[in-house]
Amino acid sequence: MAPGKTPRGMVNVLKWLLAVLMMVIGLAIGILGYQLVAVGGSFYFLIMGIVMVVAAGLIITNHLSGILLYALAFIVSLFWSVNDAGWSFWPLFSRLFTFGVLALLAALLWPLLRAQQRATPLRKSSFSLAGVLAVLLLVSAGGMFKTWNVIAPTEAIPVKPVAAGTAQQDWKHWGNTTHGDRFAALDQINKQNVNQLKVAWVAHTGDIPQSNGSGAEDQNTPLQVGDTLYVCTPYSKVLALDVDSGKEKWRYDAKATAPNWQRCRGLGYYEESQALASAAQSTSPAACPRRLFLPTTDARLIAINADNGKVCDDFGDHGVVDLGVGMGEIKPGYYQQTSTPLVAGNVVVVGGRVADNFSTGEPPGVVRAYDVHSGKLAWAWDPGNPAITGLPPEGQTYTRGTPNVWSAMSYDAKLNLIYLPTGNATPDFWAGERTALDDKYSSSVVAVDATTGKVRWHYQTTHHDLWDFDLPSQPTLFDLPDGKGHTTPVLVQTSKQGMIFMLNRETGEPVAKVEERPVPAGNVQGERYSPTQPYSVGMPMIGNQTLKESDMWGATPIDLLLCRIAFKSMRHQGVFTPPGLDRSLQFPGSLGGMNWGSVSLDPNHNLIFVNDMRLGLANYMVPRTNVAKNASGIEMGIVPMEGTPFGAMRERFLSPLGIPCQQPPFGTMSAVDLSTGKLVWQVPVGTVEDTGPLGIRMHMPIPIGMPTLGASLSTQSGLLFFAGTQDFYLRAFDTATGKEIWKDRLPVGSQSGPMTYVSPKTGKQYIIINAGGARQSPDRGDYVIAYALPDKQ
Template sequence: MAAGLFFTIGGGWLIGLGGSWYFLIAGLVLIASGVLIICGQAIGAALFGLTFIATVVWGVWEVGFTFWPLVSRLFAMAVGGIVVALSVPLLTRARTPRLIGLGSAVALVAGVVITAISAFSPKGVIHPTETAAAPQAAPATAPDWSAWGANDQGHRFAALDDITPANVNTLEVAWTAHTGETPQSTGSGAEDQNTPLQIGNQLIVCTAYGTVISYNVDTGAENWRNESGGTVPAWQRCRGVAYFDAATASFVADEPDGITPDRTVSPQRVFVPTVDARLIALDITTGERVATFGEDGVVDLKIGMGEVKPGYYQQTSTPLVAGNLVIVGGRVADNNETGEPPGVVRAFSAETGALVWAWDPGNPAVTREPLDEGGYTRGTPNVWSAMSFDPDLGLVYLPTGNATPDFWAGERTEMDDLYSSSVVALNVSTGRVQWHFQTVHHDLWDFDIPAQPVLYDIPNADGTTTPAVVTVSKTGMIYLLNRATGEPLADIVEQPVPQGNVEGERYSPTQPYSIGMPMIGNATLTEADMWGATPFDQLMCRIQFKGMRHEGIFTPPGLDHALQMPGSLGGMNWGSVSIDPTTSYMYVNDMRLGLANYLIPRDQVQGGSGIEMGVVPQLGTPFGAMRERFLSPLGVPCQAPPFGTLTAVDLKTHALVWQVPVGTVQDTGPMGIRMGLQLPVGMPTLGPTLATQSGLIFIAGTQDFYLRAYDSRTGAEVWKARLPVGSQGGPMTFRSPDTGRQYVVITAGGARQSPDRGDYVIAYALPS
């Protein structure tokens, strides 16, 4: 009766919104069933049985035989059916109804048990239709992991084959180190998102608070540490440091003002970005600041930026070392106000710290210093994620964001719109734009490009190669471009998109859809796509959905409630992709989280900040905005699983090769309660992958506490190791120059949704 009452009230509400009639009808029948059972009438049990049968028919009609959507509709009803069926002997003395009740209970128990067992195997897996080429032998020596993405092109690939799909299950912890700095976060505070570097026999790690530590690669013993980190109100993280070697660096730009660098001082150094907007050079041997770089080893990145409020401008991603330059962008606080710090990208001498060039997205006349005392153009699109470098073409590739705030853009200038949410190729010597390609026009969704553009030479049938740059986006689209010209290498078409009606805003009539590459997790949702751990929260998700406007990826924000899917986290995010050049497979991990939002008239905005969910003020515009994750009352995503996957895409054929859900609910669950069950529903991922020549993919950025390895040819999970806490770090691998042993290293500081935090650096290796 209670279930029927819930269904009836909720179902009536849903019908009023134009939704399904099932819940109202089922609710009324369940109420009748409950009344009759209370009155001792066996017909009540029969009514429940008919309701269950009708629910099965309705469920199959809505979602077919797809596992998780059917479980949401049928599992709780089946458990209730067992109780009702076993109650039949209490309702009648007749032999036949008793036997029917007992038989129904046995059948339902069997169904529940089979379903529960089946739930522990991955669902929705896309298997490869062709067998990939066997892994090639790795070269005798492999390069160091000397850049955030393994190299300046961002491949996240290691030409190593000691650890293979056949022996990876024997990996064991070789050593564990502790940074001594445990990140504390509520989602907007400190988070460990680091990918270490390996230079010779040193492993270089940075903490969320900006401390840099060098460990011995074979023992984990600490060589040195430098505590140069700063403090800011929020968003403390260090995704990586950059490495420079004066002996091997190409020289792509002259030192300004005729400066002659002293190359005998710390020729090998690492550059540390800090959350309080400094760029620090450290001697890789001692960890001490390089005295000849900037002012005693420090370049103050706030110079030329005008007013910078605490936390409004900071460095969270790795700098890019391109030849003899170190290039930085910067994270600008989203959604607080207009006229925030500039989105300028600057190149400094990697040897002296002198400013060589600057690219100001708001003023093409700027080539170096600002043209006036106010600094570079304020409020312009910024580059907060990692950049890439092609030394042969002499181009640097930037992933841009959009001018803040995100959800109201009526104040943006033509120049703001020109370079927002784009891949921008700059001449490395001058900083001038060579070409750019925009993935979102007049971005109203915070769909900035979050990932490092990855450079890859696609092999052609005639033995030649095509220079490509590939970028993944929060929209769930993949853009494949010629990196010399910016022309598409896979079909991209301008398609009409929904138009908004908020006074003072303007809307792009079309958006560029990358139809020549696979789309991942961005299908337009319908009411039938709504999900829940039970039919009750599924009903509430349906009510939420029917109460919102949803018109696909580019549903514009308005004064009414709108559903943005994917939301501002994606789709794909900053972890970027990895590429195996032996197969031309690219590996993409994603999250599938919707965002419910609406604009709030200025006189009604109360409180709020530009960080995470809730009200964001957007000062300087007519509206604030409300942002909320599209979750059920139990705190699980409202759309059906998977909520995160790992996908292989063939860059030669542009085809999706395989796809598997990644992550379980072991360390999370409804209302934040850990389920403790390894149900592979596929959870949102946040962090990079690693590909190896032996045919392995490693990933740790899931919501459960594991480092996993997959067969890169098939997508089969071949190994996983339990971590002490979750990880958003990037796994990396290398071969020790001293012992020849291959290690896989991951940092584990905690996953975003979990309160568990740590300070771990863990190295795995085959038994010695």
């Protein structure tokens, strides 16, 4: 080709590629931008769309002014984006990357189009600019694989060795202890050697949770006592495994049936310490000095001999207590056990999951304690009728539709107090018919006497709850040093609204400051509204900011725009936005915030570790006449709330691609100093490797920070283990910094809590994790996986 000649075919291909892309994107942005303006949103997208369409038309007709017009618009977009989103990577990426690609194509076309028109091509300057844009785009693409939104610690946190005689011996409770600390005083596996962890053995339960809408999930944290590991499955089976090999010792099948919500987060364990020695020498099959308590999905409590898997015949009716006694009618799936029973001294205590939002008058929220030996009812706490402390009088039931305790409870043996995290009376989003006692004990920490069940104190975290902000997590008990040689007995309670409450567990008074702040009132006829709500301002608030339009996000400008339109079309007034007949946004939504996984503790440095999810909920009330007869939205969709004037629509606040509409991260792990009430560090957790837009796996480890669900494990060696992510990994973090220092690929995802122990036979420390499938993932399994350091050669 002669000097100065322009490759006409190349020019035309590049020109039409740029013009068509710019026209299509410009039209979409312009049309959606007009809709955004119509609902009171930003004018930027409408203007940008118009400019892009005009520029595309000029480029098609070979006018260089089209490229100049787009260049000007792109420069303005740079300034607008920074002003709109600040200097945060993910918001800027969604606003600018697509426009940057068009700018690169325009820079490449500019000299070719000039040459075709016999003007000075300016190739050197144009291609230099194109090179700069290409490098910036590549750097931006590479930035997707970097971890952003990290809050780094400001000072070092040393590791304290395990003191002589204080090493953990067994893991006897769901949270390791009845204080729910999830802390192991073990340091064989430490920061220096954790990268050598290998799979030691794998066991299979044979119980794969089916993700077919039934709600079956493996969320179990096993127990370990001596040389045996105890595992429960979603379908109410129990397995005893050898701690060193995973070999099955025995298996028990409760043959439980339930239409939904099948899971077992943990077992209860009790041992008759004085009888252990004699029982070990006894051959009597009736001897049951070590017993497990299995909560079933069909509302039974079963005592099982921990040594052989046989039922303890002296407990209840041949090993079984029927939890339906005194409850009245229980429709299938309306009442069941999902969380661990609490063994508190000589009683085993159970609450129960009550189905949300089907109707008023659902099964009672009563909490009951049974004698660990006989199974006889020791006491009952009926939130709706404190006069009933045992079985209801003949012909009566416990008060129906009362606040329940579906999550795990904690126990302080010294104070003889059991701490109950309560839910709210059903249904969740309409409370005009709730009683004074419903309102009194709803969404509260209730401390009851372990001997009598009498309430000593209670503290409410949400008044007249209209948001399903029930307390989802086990209270964590800790003796907090005051710096003067004394300690304060505290209780730490996380909440769905992204708050952390720290109370004196002896009195119920806040240790960290709580303010009653005014909140907006709704206008639904027949409803009443609390004028204020408690804000735990003495502790960090995590992922519960009041959103604004500029907080919206999308993988592209199109879904970013759709999210902005959706947001501006809704009413959002902060955490306690009241439900109404109009579409409103609740953030965080009813999943949290924080959920049932609870926190883990580092008692040596007064730290707690908190994982969260950041998912909004779009909702509105549906008049009774418009609620379909088959409405049953267990999680999302229209819930009937029969017995009230309304049903309620619930939808996740997601883009059309299925991505949360607010900017990342969507889930984090945080360290909080209980002494100062300050956030020490925070890191996004989880990648999109095993999920993605429209549910399509991206197969890329982009650490955007995904919603988390599950428990964590803290160890004396400064390690934090966690697997409750959307991708299929068990991870170890440095508790001093939050830095991920090890991970291993799991066969499927996990919602279970890691636990650890040292084998009494081999002296080897193991990390155990159940892997049954991540929430919303179709990949399911029945794995129990043990990790350990390799044997020394």
